[in-house]
Structures are given as C-alpha cells and as structure tokens.
Amino acid sequence: MAQPVSEDAATHTVRGACPHDCPDTCALEVTVSRGRVLKVAGAADHPPTAGVLCTKVAHYPERIHHPQRLLHPQRRLGAKGPGARFERISWEEALAIISERFRSIIASHGAEAIVPYSYAGNSGLLGYGSLDRRFFHRLGAAQLDRTICASAGAMGYRATIGASIGFDPENVVDSRLIIIWGSNSVVSNLHFWRLAQEAKRRGARLIAVDPCRTITADKCDQHIALLPGTDSALALGLMHVLIRDDLVDHDYVARHTIGFAELARRAQDFPPNRVATICDIDERIVEKLAHEYGSARPTAIRTNYGINRTAGGGMALRTIACLPALTGAWRDPAGGILLSTSGNYPVNTAALERPDLMPQPLPRVLNMSTVGHDLLQAQPPIRAIFVYNSNPVAVAPQSGEVVRGFARSDLFTVVHDLFQTDTADYADILLPATSHMEQLDIHKSYGHLHIQVNQPAIAPLGEALPNTELFRRLASRMGFSESCFGDSDEDLCRQAFDWSDPRLAGLSWQHLATAGHARLNLPQRHAPFADGGFPTPSGKCEFYSQMLADQGLDPLPAFVAPREWRQSPLAAEFPLALLTPPARNFLNTSFANSQRFLAQEKSPTVLINPHDAAERAIAEGSLVRIFNRRGEFAARAVISDRARPGVVVATSIWWRKLSPDGRNCNEVTSQALTDMGGGATFYDCLVDVATSCQRSAS
Numbered sequence: 017m018a019q020p021v022s023e024d025a026a027t028h029t030v031r032g033a034c035p036h037d038c039p040d041t042c043a044l045e046v047t048v049s050r051g052r053v054l055k056v057a058g059a060a061d062h063p064p065t066a067g068v069l070c071t072k073v074a075h076y077p078e079r080i081h082h083p084q085r086l087l088h089p090q091r092r093l094g095a096k097g098p099g100a101r102f103e104r105i106s107w108e109e110a111l112a113i114i115s116e117r118f119r120s121i122i123a124s125h126g127a128e129a130i131v132p133y134s135y136a137g138n139s140g141l142l143g144y145g146s147l148d149r150r151f152f153h154r155l156g157a158a159q160l161d162r163t164i165c166a167s168a169g170a171m172g173y174r175a176t177i178g179a180s181i182g183f184d185p186e187n188v189v190d191s192r193l194i195i196i197w198g199s200n201s202v203v204s205n206l207h208f209w210r211l212a213q214e215a216k217r218r219g220a221r222l223i224a225v226d227p228c229r230t231i232t233a234d235k236c237d238q239h240i241a242l243l244p245g246t247d248s249a250l251a252l253g254l255m256h257v258l259i260r261d262d263l264v265d266h267d268y269v270a271r272h273t274i275g276f277a278e279l280a281r282r283a284q285d286f287p288p289n290r291v292a293t294i295c296d297i298d299e300r301i302v303e304k305l306a307h308e309y310g311s312a313r314p315t316a317i318r319t320n321y322g323i324n325r326t327a328g329g330g331m332a333l334r335t336i337a338c339l340p341a342l343t344g345a346w347r348d349p350a351g352g353i354l355l356s357t358s359g360n361y362p363v364n365t366a367a368l369e370r371p372d373l374m375p376q377p378l379p380r381v382l383n384m385s386t387v388g389h390d391l392l393q394a395q396p397p398i399r400a401i402f403v404y405n406s407n408p409v410a411v412a413p414q415s416g417e418v419v420r421g422f423a424r425s426d427l428f429t430v431v432h433d434l435f436q437t438d439t440a441d442y443a444d445i446l447l448p449a450t451s452h453m454e455q456l457d458i459h460k461s462y463g464h465l466h467i468q469v470n471q472p473a474i475a476p477l478g479e480a481l482p483n484t485e486l487f488r489r490l491a492s493r494m495g496f497s498e499s500c501f502g503d504s505d506e507d508l509c510r511q512a513f514d515w516s517d518p519r520l521a522g523l524s525w526q527h528l529a530t531a532g533h534a535r536l537n538l539p540q541r542h543a544p545f546a547d548g549g550f551p552t553p554s555g556k557c558e559f560y561s562q563m564l565a566d567q568g569l570d571p572l573p574a575f576v577a578p579r580e581w582r583q584s585p586l587a588a589e590f591p592l593a594l595l596t597p598p599a600r601n602f603l604n605t606s607f608a609n610s611q612r613f614l615a616q617e618k619s620p621t622v623l624i625n626p627h628d629a630a631e632r633a634i635a636e637g638s639l640v641r642i643f644n645r646r647g648e649f650a651a652r653a654v655i656s657d658r659a660r661p662g663v664v665v666a667t668s669i670w671w672r673k674l675s676p677d678g679r680n681c682n683e684v685t686s687q688a689l690t691d692m693g694g695g696a697t698f699y700d701c702l703v704d705v706a707t708s709c710q711r712s713a714s
C-alpha cells in the first residue's frame with residue numbers, strides 16, 4: 017500500500033520518467049514532502065502509461081528511502097567478496113585515490129588497461145551515456161561493447177528492416193491477430209499487454225510463441241511451445257506455406273522487397289514436417305498458423321529480446337522480421353512487427369558521448385558479455401574496472417569466471433551504485449549514486465514513441481551523486497580542460513536530441529521541461545512502411561542482405577541451431593535446456609534486494625516438467641541443483657507442465673548473496689556469443705537437474 021499523501025503545504029507533485037531498462041518508459045507523478053518521496057503514480061495524461069504502473073515502481077518510495085541505500089563514499093577494508101567491509105571516506109579522498117591510481121596505471125600500462133563497465137541500470141539519456149562516455153573517451157580507456165541484452169536482435173532486425181523501427185504499439189488495438197513471439201508481456205512489457213487485451217476484447221486472436229507457458233501465454237488464445245532457439249525454423253516454415261499456398265502480397269513484395277526468389281528457394285528447404293521436427297511441435301500447428309497469418313488483417317508480431325539469447329539470435333530476429341513484408345502486413349497501422357521503437361528518436365549520440373575525444377589509434381574494444389574471460393585473460397591485462405549502472409557479478413554469464421576475475425587482488429575496482437550489490441563487494445572504492453528522483457534527465461523509449469523529461473523530485477540523499485556529476489568531478493581531478501566537461505545537466509538535455517529533425521518539429525527543450533512529455537511528431541495512425549521506404553542500404557525490406565554477405569554471414573534467412581543443441585553430444589550428459597527469463601517482481605537484479613519483492617518471489621525456483629521431474633525423482637518444493645560443466649546453483653523445484661519437456665525455467669536475476677547457496681543462475685550460463693552483434697547467449701545453456709543429495713557437478 018502506498019502511504020497516504022499528507023495535506024501539508026510542502027507537499028507537491030513532480031513529473032518524472034521511469035529510468036529502468038523496460039520498454040514501457042512510464043511517465044511518473046512523484047508526490048514529495050520535506051525531501052521525502054511519499055507516493056509514485058503513473059501519469060494519466062501520458063497515453064502509453066495511462067495512469068498505471070507496475071507493482072515494482074508503484075512501491076518506489078521504499079526503494080528511494082531504503083535503509084541500505086549507499087549514502088557516502090567508502091573504501092574497502094580486508095578481503096574482496098561477499099562479507100567485504102568498508103569504511104567511510106570523503107568524496108575528496110575517493111576522487112584522489114581513483115585519479116592517482118588511474119594516473120599510475122596509465123603511466124605503466126597505458127589507458128587501455130582501464131575499462132568502464134556500464135549498462136542500462138539508468139536508461140535516461142544522461143544517466144545511460146553522456147559525461148561518463150566523454151570521460152572514458154578522453155582518458156583513452158578501453159571501449160566497452162554493450163552487448164549483454166539486445167545487440168544480436170538489433171543487428172538481425174536491422175539486416176531486414178534497416179533500423180529499430182516497427183509498428184506503433186498504440187495502434188495494436190486494431191489488430192486482428194497478434195503473435196507475441198518470445199516475450200512475456202505481462203511481466204516485462206505490461207503496457208503493451210494492456211493494449212493487446214483491448215485488441216482481444218475487440219475480437220483479435222492472441223498467440224504466444226514461447227517454450228514456457230508463461231502468465232502471458234496462459235491468457236492468449238493459443239500457445240506454441242517450441243524448443244528454445246528454433247524460432248527461425250518456425251518462421252521459415254511459415255514462409256514455406258505462405259509461398260506454397262500463395263498467401264503472399266505480390267504487389268508489396270515486388271515494390272518494397274529484394275531477394276524474393278532467393279527467399280522462396282530457401283523456404284523450400286523448410287516444409288512443415290521438417291520444421292515440426294526441429295521445433296518439436298505438431299506440423300499442423302505450422303500449417304494453421306501460416307494460414308491464419310496469411311489471411312487475417314491487420315496482423316502484428318510483437319517480439320522482444322527473449323529470442324536473441326541463443327547462438328542464432330541475430331538470425332532469428334532477421335528471419336521473423338521478413339514475415340510482414342511477405343504478407344503486406346506493413347500496409348496497416350496495426351500491422352507489421354515490433355522489436356523496439358528506439359530507432360525513431362533523433363538522439364544526438366555524438367554530442368552526448370563525444371567519441372571524437374578518443375585518441376588515435378582508437379583504444380581496444382572489450383565485449384561486456386565476456387567480462388569474466390577478459391578479466392582473467394585479456395592481453396594486455398585489464399588493471400582497473402569502473403562499474404556503474406550495472407551489476408556484472410550477478411548478471412554476466414559464467415559467474416565462476418566473472419567472480420574469479422573480480423577477485424583478482426591486483427585489479428583496481430570502482431563501483432558506483434545505489435546499493436551494495438554483489439559487484440560492490442569487490443570494490444576498492446564504493447561510491448553512492450543518486451536515484452533518478454534526485455536528478456534531471458531526458459528519455460527516449462524502446463516501447464513507445466514519446467519523449468519524457470525526468471525532473472528531480474528531491475535533493476540527493478546523503479552524499480550521493482548522479483553519474484554526470486561524478487564524471488564531471490573526476491574529469492576535473494584528471495585535469496581535463498575541454499569545455500564539454502563543464503556542461504550542466506540541462507546543457508546535456510539540450511544536446512541530447514537533434515531538435516531540427518522533422519520528428520521533433522514543434523518540440524523544444526523548454527516545452528518539454530514544462531510539459532513533461534510529448535509524442536514524437538509522427539502521425540497518430542502511423543504505418544511506418546506502408547509505402548516501403550525501409551532504412552536499409554537498398555531502401556527495401558531485405559530478404560537478401562548484401563550487408564550480411566559482406567560480413568561472411570548467410571545473406572538469406574536461415575536456421576542457426578543453438579550452440580548447446582539437444583542433438584549435440586553434450587546433450588547426452590546435460591539433456592535439459594535452461595531458460596532464465598525475468599522475474600515479475602525484479603528488474604534484472606534491481607528490486608531483488610527489497611523485502612517486499614523477495615517475499616513475493618519467495619525463493620529461486622526452477623520449473624520442471626512432471627516427466628523430467630519423475631525421471632530424476634525430484635519432489636515438488638525440494639531444493640535441487642542445476643548444473644553443467646561451468647558450475648551449479650540451487651533452486652526449489654516447481655513441477656509443472658508450464659515448462660515443456662526438455663526445458664527448465666529459472667526466473668531471474670537473484671542476488672548471489674541473497675540466494676540459498678550464495679550463487680545464481682549465471683553460474684551455468686555460457687560466455688559464447690551470438691551469430692550477430694556479439695551478444696550474450698544466456699538461453700543457450702544445457703544443464704541437468706538433480707536432488708541436492710545426488711552427485712556434485714565437478
């Protein structure tokens with residue numbers, strides 16, 4: 017229950033934006049009194065939010081004023097790792113220690129021995145990447161390839177469509193058929209789900225394609241429980257039937273696509289019976305879905321990043337993204353496909369991040385998804401890592417290596433966070449970060465088409481600093497004299513967008529700072545590719561991609577099997593495919609230290625099919641070990657046919673130190689990368705499950 021708003025005169029409401037890495041980017045109304053946040057509500061006048069928030073953010077005052085918020089800089093005493101103890105120091109001391117250590121590393125090993133490590137813990141344009149990037153660019157630090165979430169899917173989608181642009185979700189209420197493909201909307205895209213339900217009330221059919229019968233799949237009209245990593249085969253099977261039975265929009269294909277003849281030849285190799293074997297589903301499902309998809313109008317496919325976490329993740333998105341051009345679904349505002357809307361925003365990344373400050377030749381690039389390996393083996397070695405907006409010890413794959421890497425006694429580690437996360441336990445210097453309610457920011461979204469301003473609602477708690485101010489001060493300490501290090505947060509907001517772009521016509525910083533939010537200047541019944549105009553090299557939807565051919569990749573849609581495939585020899589030893597998708601009450605590891613949400617999620621669990629459980633004599637509720645050669649972690653077994661046979665599901669991401677065995681699911685995930693974009697392959701992971709008393713993994 018939210019606390020009642022007090023009536024005193026000091027109480028007022030401030031407009032904010034949710035900074036979490038969630039497609040919905042809700043507009044917030046934050047009620048504050050005397051420096052405390054009393055209540056957080058969804059803005060009713062912001063169409064995507066429509067006055068509704070998820071439970072996590074509806075209880076935000078508890079997070080802001082959590083007794084364990086970090087409020088002062090600290091220095092570690094004693095050993096690194098769980099149980100690490102810290103002592104309070106001043107900002108002066110903290111900045112002096114960091115700058116001196118950076119200087120000495122640069123003198124003896126070069127700046128490339130220092131690596132920043134950040135992701136989207138704060139997704140505001142300032143919080144995500146602005147003064148921090150300028151600082152590391154000017155320092156000459158190693159560059160970080162931010163691949164942990166979306167890079168494979170984004171690249172695959174771009175190969176077909178040209179940019180992260182899809183149908184406008186606000187139009188989906190008019191769809192007749194909605195395929196929710198590899199996404200658990202109720203959990204991770206609640207405001208899309210709201211619109212999909214409205215479409216359902218108006219007569220749409222909803223189909224979920226997911227190896228797990230999630231709460232979203234439960235509420236759809238049909239659930240297709242294919243094997244993980246086989247989505248491209250299913251999409252090729254649909255194309256096979258669409259072409260064979262002439263359900264193709266030939267006019268659209270002729271005018272707005274390239275490579276149809278080659279695609280048709282490729283699709284011939286994927287008759288429904290072959291697809292049924294690959295996906296382990298009934299071949300009639302493929303036939304029926306193709307017929308429905310080819311005859312209904314409008315048809316919308318909502319994908320998300322759940323399908324970009326296996327070896328063929330890039331190709332999976334690329335292949336599925338071909339479907340709407342084949343049937344001409346793009347003609348309707350409520351038709352097409354949506355992965356992300358972020359490509360609609362004219363963000364001025366070069367102005368915010370200033371890559372021109374980097375030295376020549378450009379510093380080396382390290383992939384954030386292989387941080388474990390790189391901390392142990394990169395050459396030349398990494399000597400310092402600066403973590404902010406992320407919790408790699410808990411979220412990066414193959415924790416065994418990640419933990420060993422962070423535990424190196426010769427590694428200098430700085431962590432900037434709101435809480436003492438699993439990663440913070442390895443910090444030499446631990447710095448307190450403000451929440452977004454204590455800072456100014458400006459936001460795009462990857463799930464709608466509005467811009468938002470986040471006004472600070474309260475003053476920074478304790479001595480906490482926003483990312484921008486931290487790096488402003490560090491830049492000054494390092495003696496960086498470029499004027500861009502003096503830019504205020506408001507300057508950065510003004511620089512964040514190219515305001516002359518037609519999509520921002522009629523909008524300005526001044527307007528937004530008062531209004532709080534505004535829709536991009538795109539028509540309300542916007543159908544982005546009704547008349548083609550794809551932002552690809554050819555200007556068409558590319559069934560054949562020269563860009564992929566030039567990179568030595570298959571230029572045509574294809575089925576790329578998971579790396580840990582059930583037909584591989586590995587499967588004899590580890591026969592179950594493990595999925596570790598988001599838990600409803602956590603946001604990655606954020607909120608996973610809140611008593612309220614820990615109580616909701618109860619304990620780490622693993623869903624296992626009754627058949628697989630019986631084979632292993634696993635009892636409901638028992639503590640089991642999930643293991644492979646990389647490691648193991650413990651969870652309570654939940655026996656349910658929600659997990660299809662051969663697949664086990666452990667929702668994530670738990671803090672290691674708050675888990676029964678001090679470990680989490682990333683003990684078993686792999687650092688292998690996707691076919692495109694160098695992405696992480698979290699859902700390409702074979703394991704076995706055993707009762708706790710059975711043989712240990714190693």
Ligand SMILES: Nc1nc2c(c(=O)[nH]1)N[C@H]1C(S)=C(S)[C@@H](COP(=O)(O)OP(=O)(O)OC[C@H]3O[C@@H](n4cnc5c(=O)[nH]c(N)nc54)[C@H](O)[C@@H]3O)O[C@H]1N2
Binds near residue numbers: 039228600
């Ligand atoms: N509550 C909550 N919301 C979140 C997050 C969170 O942690 N908690 N995380 C946020 C972040 S960072 C992101 S990137 C997004 C993620 O958003 P989504 O990508 O939509 O992620 P999920 O909701 O996990 O949906 C993924 C679904 O894909 C299924 N899946 C796994 N592998 C496959 C496969 O090979 N094929 C198919 N068809 N399905 C597969 C899983 O079972 C799961 O149900 O959500 C964001 N929103």
Ligand SMILES: Nc1nc2c(c(=O)[nH]1)N[C@H]1C(S)=C(S)[C@@H](COP(=O)(O)OP(=O)(O)OC[C@H]3O[C@@H](n4cnc5c(=O)[nH]c(N)nc54)[C@H](O)[C@@H]3O)O[C@H]1N2
Binds near residue numbers: 482604669
């Ligand atoms: N097994 C498995 N692993 C996964 C996934 C999965 O589905 N399964 N999902 C992956 C995905 S999609 C993603 S996106 C990653 C996410 O991984 P991360 O990006 O590491 O996300 P969080 O765990 O939420 O950690 C974000 C941290 O940033 C802090 N923070 C928030 N705001 C600020 C700020 O303004 N400044 C600073 N300095 N810190 C701030 C938060 O307190 C939090 O500790 O995890 C990946 N890992």
Ligand code: SF4
Binds near residue numbers: 072207
């Ligand atoms: S986490 Fe997502 S659904 Fe929840 S308030 Fe933030 S943007 Fe909205």
Ligand SMILES: [Mo]
Binds near residue numbers: 165321
């Ligand atoms: Mo993500």
